[in-house]
Amino acid sequence: MKHLAEYREDLHSCSKCGLCQSVCPIYKITGNDCSVSRGHFIMLLGLLKGELKMTKRINRYLDLCLKCGACSKFCPSGIDIVDIIASAKAEYFKIHPIEKFISFIQKYLIFGFGMNIIKLFSRNIKSKEFEKKVIYFGGCSGKMKGNKAVIKLLNACNIEVITPNFKCCGIPFYVRGDRNTFEEYAQSYLDIIDKLNVKDVVTACASCEKTIKSFSDEINVKNIFQYLKENNIKLKLKKKKRVTFHKPCNIDNYEDIKWVLENTENLEYIQMQDFDKCCGWNGITKPGEYKIMSKIFQNKNKNILKTKAKTVLTSCLGCETALNIYSLGKYKAKDFTEFLAENV
Numbered sequence: 001m002k003h004l005a006e007y008r009e010d011l012h013s014c015s016k017c018g019l020c021q022s023v024c025p026i027y028k029i030t031g032n033d034c035s036v037s038r039g040h041f042i043m044l045l046g047l048l049k050g051e052l053k054m055t056k057r058i059n060r061y062l063d064l065c066l067k068c069g070a071c072s073k074f075c076p077s078g079i080d081i082v083d084i085i086a087s088a089k090a091e092y093f094k095i096h097p098i099e100k101f102i103s104f105i106q107k108y109l110i111f112g113f114g115m116n117i118i119k120l121f122s123r124n125i126k127s128k129e130f131e132k133k134v135i136y137f138g139g140c141s142g143k144m145k146g147n148k149a150v151i152k153l154l155n156a157c158n159i160e161v162i163t164p165n166f167k168c169c170g171i172p173f174y175v176r177g178d179r180n181t182f183e184e185y186a187q188s189y190l191d192i193i194d195k196l197n198v199k200d201v202v203t204a205c206a207s208c209e210k211t212i213k214s215f216s217d218e219i220n221v222k223n224i225f226q227y228l229k230e231n232n233i234k235l236k237l238k239k240k241k242r243v244t245f246h247k248p249c250n251i252d253n254y255e256d257i258k259w260v261l262e263n264t265e266n267l268e269y270i271q272m273q274d275f276d277k278c279c280g281w282n283g284i285t286k287p288g289e290y291k292i293m294s295k296i297f298q299n300k301n302k303n304i305l306k307t308k309a310k311t312v313l314t315s316c317l318g319c320e321t322a323l324n325i326y327s328l329g330k331y332k333a334k335d336f337t338e339f340l341a342e343n344v
């Protein structure tokens with residue numbers, strides 16, 4: 001995790017063209033330049049030059065960003081905003097005890113004690129043995145749902161699944177700016193992989209995948225859909241199901257998921273409008289910004305309802321939780337891996 005000062009050149013490379021405004025879901029609602037990359041970068045340069053101080057107001061603008069990355073994909077200068085915002089949050093984290101307190105609760109109560117209790121009740125099975133072996137990184141989703149779905153699907157590809165007890169990938173700490181906890185979690189992941197001496201890792205969650213890929217170039221991280229596509233595993237559902245799919249922002253390889261959606265028998269896939277636009281999960285954690293965030297939730301909800309599908313598939317625990325909250329029982333959001341394992 002780089003320090004804010006190390007991004008000085010990136011901040012300077014912003015040409016102020018304003019193209020990021022046309023894709024930023026938050027700017028579209030607020031119309032305020034401080035809530036989009038261009039404005040963020042001007043503020044952060046002000047901080048680095050000592051012209052501004054890291055105040056609660058600046059932190060609010062950093063927090064408003066959904067970390068969806070839509071602006072980075074569109075930016076002609078190719079600036080990655082998510083990493084820059086995380087490094088700026090780390091500056092705020094250093095000087096604000098309340099941030100440290102929240103992080104402490106997350107680390108020890110939610111992701112520590114809480115997840116270990118939940119894990120006792122999740123559905124876990126033993127993998128069959130095959131020559132080819134992969135390590136399953138389940139993250140929090142794996143602790144809550146167990147390893148049954150992933151093992152069932154990968155064993156169908158003649159792949160043995162090793163399931164060590166990993167911690168969370170650390171993304172909640174990364175976006176809060178808790179550098180120490182994030183680096184501790186990254187090290188714990190690397191130590192476990194090192195001991196197992198297997199360099200292939202599989203995950204079913206887009207956010208975990210993106211995060212653990214950043215820990216090492218020597219570990220080969222793939223998502224489960226890539227394995228299904230590579231092995232040409234065409235599944236068949238027991239009964240016909242109409243579904244739609246919400247693409248999490250952190251997915252880089254949507255093509256693999258699309259292949260599974262299009263090649264699973266009895267799966268009627270209806271693509272929703274703006275299926276690849278952020279669901280606003282990050283906004284759910286900011287009740288003070290409800291007025292802004294609710295507009296993002298409403299758009300997603302409207303597009304889902306138009307498909308008339310009762311099941312919305314996705315592959316990120318955050319998106320799945322957000323969509324189930326918006327649905328008010330009108331549809332069910334489901335992890336795609338879990339859905340496949342339950343229905344074939």
Ligand code: SF4
Nearest residue numbers: 014015017018020075
């Ligand atoms: S699109 Fe990129 S270069 Fe243009 S204003 Fe936004 S951040 Fe700057």
Ligand code: SF4
Nearest residue numbers: 024065066068069071
């Ligand atoms: S990451 Fe998303 S919410 Fe944040 S500034 Fe870029 S487009 Fe806007």
